[in-house]
Amino acid sequence: GAVVSQHPSWVICKSGTSVKIECRSLDFQATTMFWYRQFPKQSLMLMATSNEGSKATYEQGVEKDKFLINHASLTLSTLTVTSAHPEDSSFYICSASQGADTQYFGPGTRLTVL
Amino acid sequence: DQQVKQNSPSLSVQEGRISILNCDYTNSMFDYFLWYKKYPAEGPTFLISISSIKDKNEDGRFTVFLNKSAKHLSLHIVPSQPGDSAVYFCAASAVADRGSTLGRLYFGRGTQLTVWP
Numbered sequence: 001g002a003v004v005s006q007h008p009s010w011v012i013c014k015s016g017t018s019v020k021i022e023c024r025s026l027d028f029q030a031t032t033m034f035w036y037r038q039f040p041k042q043s044l045m046l047m048a049t050s051n052e053g054s055k056a057t058y059e060q061g062v063e064k065d066k067f068l069i070n071h072a073s074l075t076l077s078t079l080t081v082t083s084a085h086p087e088d089s090s091f092y093i094c095s096a097s098q099g100a101d102t103q104y105f106g107p108g109t110r111l112t113v114l
Numbered sequence: 115d116q117q118v119k120q121n122s123p124s125l126s127v128q129e130g131r132i133s134i135l136n137c138d139y140t141n142s143m144f145d146y147f148l149w150y151k152k153y154p155a156e157g158p159t160f161l162i163s164i165s166s167i168k169d170k171n172e173d174g175r176f177t178v179f180l181n182k183s184a185k186h187l188s189l190h191i192v193p194s195q196p197g198d199s200a201v202y203f204c205a206a207s208a209v210a211d212r213g214s215t216l217g218r219l220y221f222g223r224g225t226q227l228t229v230w231p
């Protein structure tokens with residue numbers, strides 16, 4: 001149980017375009033979903049916390065207009081990287097929890113912006 | 115400000131022996147601790163957790179020990195297997211975060227475990 005999927009697993013896009021990443025909890029209802037970013041050889045950096053039906057809570061330093069998060073249902077959250085630039089290239093990972101303390105992570109999405 | 119610290123970036127252990135991964139934290143409000151295992155280009159996989167009301171939790175080959183007075187926890191893997199080679203992240207959450215960000219996790223930087231035959 002507790003399976004979280006992400007789509008796509010990797011994406012390459014041109015600078016200036018927008019990219020949407022989906023995060024789904026497949027076998028449970030996720031009251032809360034989290035979006036992380038990981039740089040090479042570094043820890044996971046929390047970008048934002050999203051609760052179903054409400055606005056996401058962004059961490060300090062994360063531009064909410066650039067990283068749009070939507071949590072439309074208890075099984076789906078999306079992260080849209082708007083007007084992507086090469087510095088946005090990274091590994092984006094989502095996680096989901098049922099309100100308990102354990103977060104279950106998706107497999108991640110590798111974004112490369114040319 | 116790193117509230118969860120894994121001071122050893124790497125650990126190398128022979129197959130069959132014990133692997134001990136360490137984690138220290140600074141926030142006394144943390145009351146729930148987790149260990150995740152991560153392979154390159156994959157999301158972390160939950161391994162084991164422990165609540166602050168306990169000092170030990172065991173699941174198969176994995177045991178987590180918590181020393182609240184020292185603000186220290188460790189993950190023991192016995193016996194270690196080559197398939198255990200991965201990056202291990204320690205994470206913590208605080209009851210104070212539950213109401214707003216609902217279970218926000220604070221991660222250490224990870225320890226690369228290599229188990230050699």
